[in-house]
Amino acid sequence: MLKGTTLGCIRQFSSTLAKPSHIGKAPIRLLPGVECSVERIPFEFTKSFTKKRHTFQLNKQLVVRGPMGTLKSVVPDFVDISVDNGAVHVSVEDPSNKYQRSSWGTSRAILHNNVIGTSEGHLAIVKLVGTGYRVTVEKEGETTFVHVKVGLPYIPKVKVPAGIEATSPNPSRLLLQGIDKQQVNLFAATIRKIKKPEPYKGKGIYVNGETIQLKQKRIK
Structure with a gap:
């Protein structure tokens, strides 16, 4: 039993009922x-x-x-x-x-x-944040690849799935367009996995206006 309370007077977390969204x-x-x-x-x-x-x-x-x-x-x-x-x-x-x-x-x-x-189609915007981070779209025959340079010892090369169009208006932006929203966002998430945003300097790959809360670096 909690101090200062009785079994019949325990405060509930919420007094409102769940309502469906319809x-x-x-x-x-x-x-x-x-x-x-x-x-x-x-x-x-x-x-x-x-x-x-x-x-x-x-x-x-x-x-x-x-x-x-x-x-x-x-x-x-x-x-x-x-x-x-x-x-x-x-x-x-x-x-x-x-x-x-x-x-x-x-x-x-x-x-x-x-x-x-x-x-109208669906659009996903991929943004690269970091010094020297850049993305390029290259076509090899009938297949399109996205090359992502994010400070790794190699340059990842990701194949663009069928039904998705990838363009790069500038080196730090990648636009993904397609009619299937799930597939467009899934491919954007695949690219994001290459370099997820880190919480100290904010460097990494962001999708659709994504933001993170920066942390202060510990000083020993």
């Missing part, structure tokens, strides 16, 4: 030239996952077609969409089910990113 219910406005539909996945190619005693089938894919390309994302069987007056509404069979409710907002967010990606 992201899944928000409609997605379709931009000009973008179409959205649902396709069934053949049974032999269907995957499944289990949550406790419940098994869900991944037998649907949301297909988004736009001026910049087509994106497909696999969703559980309980997720469905409807298009009305140029807006897409995402729904689930049983909103009171915990697992369906947790996938509701995720499916809506992925679909929203795909709508933006197929119409």
Whole structure:
């Protein structure tokens, strides 16, 4: 027992209840030239996952077609969409089910990113901070490579995945563009791993306006 308290007077950390964000219910406005539909996945190619005693089938894919390309994302069987007056509404069979409710907002967010990606594209900005740090984009045949010079005894060479365009407006900046937001940010994170920002001088590779809190160097 804590001093100065009784069993019936222990203060709680929070007196407010958790509130859902209702992201899944928000409609997605379709931009000009973008179409959205649902396709069934053949049974032999269907995957499944289990949550406790419940098994869900991944037998649907949301297909988004736009001026910049087509994106497909696999969703559980309980997720469905409807298009009305140029807006897409995402729904689930049983909103009171915990697992369906947790996938509701995720499916809506992925679909929203795909709508933006197929119409406008996604951009990741990679910034190099440090004396002599520089990045170059070179093409070898049909393959594009990013060369990163960050003070290592060798110069790392990273292959640019298909569907991503890499350009370097100046030696300390790298622009990554693509229709798939996940793949663009994943490739940016791969480059960042080469030289993560260090907390004393702030040297390293930063992504999308990333900042760190600098520490003071210990003096012995």
